[in-house]
Amino acid sequence: MWALRWLFVVASLVCVVDAAWSENWEGHLTSRDSTWIMSLERAPIWPPPEPPSYEEFREEFGESEGFPDANAPDLSIDPVLNLEFTATDLLLRL
Numbered sequence: 001m002w003a004l005r006w007l008f009v010v011a012s013l014v015c016v017v018d019a020a021w022s023e024n025w026e027g028h029l030t031s032r033d034s035t036w037i038m039s040l041e042r043a044p045i046w047p048p049p050e051p052p053s054y055e056e057f058r059e060e061f062g063e064s065e066g067f068p069d070a071n072a073p074d075l076s077i078d079p080v081l082n083l084e085f086t087a088t089d090l091l092l093r094l
Contacts, residue, residue, distance in 0.1 A: 015093040020045045024085035027052040029061075031068035031075045036061045040079060045086075048079040 025040040025048065036057055043049045054070050054077065061067050068075050 012094060015090065019086065019090040019093055022089075024082040024089075025049050026080050026082050027057070027077060028080045029054070029057045029068075029075070029077050031072050034066055034068075036064070036067070045081065048081070051077045051079045053077075 021044050022042045023045045025043055027038040027040050029036045029038075038052055038057065038060060040049050040052065054075075057077070058067070058070075
C-alpha cells in the first residue's frame with residue numbers, strides 16, 4: 001500500500017512541475033480604468049515572457065473606444081499569469 005501512496009505523491013509532483021513548465025501568459029495594457037488583454041506564448045512560470053510593445057497593442061486594439069495614446073502618463077504594459085488557466089491545467093493533469 002505504501003508503494004501506491006508514493007506513486008501518487010510522485011505523480012502529483014510531476015503534474016505540478018509540468019503545469020508550471022508551460023503557463024498561459026497575457027499582456028495587459030492598462031490606462032486609467034481600462035485594460036486591454038493580449039494572449040502571449042506559453043512559457044514557464046519562473047521567467048515571464050517579454051510584454052508586447054505598444055505598437056502590437058495598437059495593431060490589435062487601435063480601433064477600440066478609449067484606446068490611449070503612447071505618451072499617456074498612466075499607461076503600463078505588463079505580462080500577467082492567467083491563474084484561471086493555470087488552475088484548470090493543473091486539475092486536468094491530476
